[in-house]
Amino acid sequence: xxxxxxxxxxxxDALIAFARRLGHRFVDLSLLxxxxxxxxYAFEQSGDLQRDNETLEFLGDAVLDLAVxxxxxxxYAEMKEGSLTxxxxxxxxxxQLARMARQVDxxxxxxxxxxxxxxxxxxxxSILSCTFEAVMGAIFLDGGYGAANKAVAExxxxxxxxxxxxxxxADAKSKLQELLQQRFAQGPTYTVEGSKGPDHDKIFTVAxxxxxxxxxxxxxxxxxxxEQQAAAKVVADFASYSFGEGIADEI
Numbered sequence: 001x002x003x004x005x006x007x008x009x010x011x012x013d014a015l016i017a018f019a020r021r022l023g024h025r026f027v028d029l030s031l032l033x034x035x036x037x038x039x040x041y042a043f044e045q046s047g048d049l050q051r052d053n054e055t056l057e058f059l060g061d062a063v064l065d066l067a068v069x070x071x072x073x074x075x076y077a078e079m080k081e082g083s084l085t086x087x088x089x090x091x092x093x094x095x096q097l098a099r100m101a102r103q104v105d106x107x108x109x110x111x112x113x114x115x116x117x118x119x120x121x122x123x124x125x126s127i128l129s130c131t132f133e134a135v136m137g138a139i140f141l142d143g144g145y146g147a148a149n150k151a152v153a154e155x156x157x158x159x160x161x162x163x164x165x166x167x168x169x170a171d172a173k174s175k176l177q178e179l180l181q182q183r184f185a186q187g188p189t190y191t192v193e194g195s196k197g198p199d200h201d202k203i204f205t206v207a208x209x210x211x212x213x214x215x216x217x218x219x220x221x222x223x224x225x226x227e228q229q230a231a232a233k234v235v236a237d238f239a240s241y242s243f244g245e246g247i248a249d250e251i
Contacts, residue, residue, distance in 0.1 A: 003049040007111070008033045014109065021104045023154045024139050024147050031056070031142050035134035036106075038127065040113025053134035060137030064092050067136075067145070067152040075160065090163045090170075091156065097129035100155055106131050169228035176231040179238060180210060188234075190227045193217065206230055210243060 035053050042052040107122035140148040177187045193205040206226035207214045218229030
């Protein structure tokens with residue numbers, strides 16, 4: 001009996017329970033088990049375990065690109081190709097995949113080496129995002145594109161609107177930079193005004209400034225998102241702002 005087969009027997013009930021969360025019933029449960037084997041764990045098995053989740057991750061990355069692209073094409077048919085490409089990139093970027101992995105508690109099922117375990121690997125964005133891709137690769141190999149598409153509908157599509165809002169905020173920061181550069185040949189600056197809350201759940205307040213004037217404040221759980229929120233407020237009402245040289249032109 002191989003190490004992988006032994007792991008499947010040992011973790012059988014947990015793997016089946018997790019698969020239910022994905023809406024997929026595995027024919028070959030060893031594929032799902034393999035998706036949870038980090039390279040650090042495989043390395044520590046002294047050659048007895050030849051497989052880790054890296055090749056499934058490679059496959060899952062391609063599967064996600066196709067399935068997410070397909071879902072976006074169907075739901076946002078009015079979008080241009082460039083916007084759809086940016087939208088997909090926002091959905092499948094590392095941080096977002098890690099959030100989706102946490103939602104179904106993927107970290108709990110990971111097999112990690114001692115070093116990764118000690119350094120908090122179960123909650124690292126890089127490891128969780130790769131695991132999410134590996135799980136998608138496992139579903140595709142076990143059930144084909146239909147099964148992968150169903151899993152994307154279950155796990156990924158519900159995040160689309162939040163990702164779309166994130167894109168709008170990111171666009172606002174670029175738009176504000178463009179507007180001020182065009183008119184004044186210089187852009188805004190962003191400064192952290194303060195933070196509140198415990199270290200693990202801080203809320204940051206960021207000001208967007210131009211020529212010494214505070215234009216707006218944004219609040220969010222990370223500084224980048226707070227900057228985007230502040231910029232969005234200015235862009236939304238740009239014509240009402242005075243920059244020391246009269247009223248800004250209409251967007």
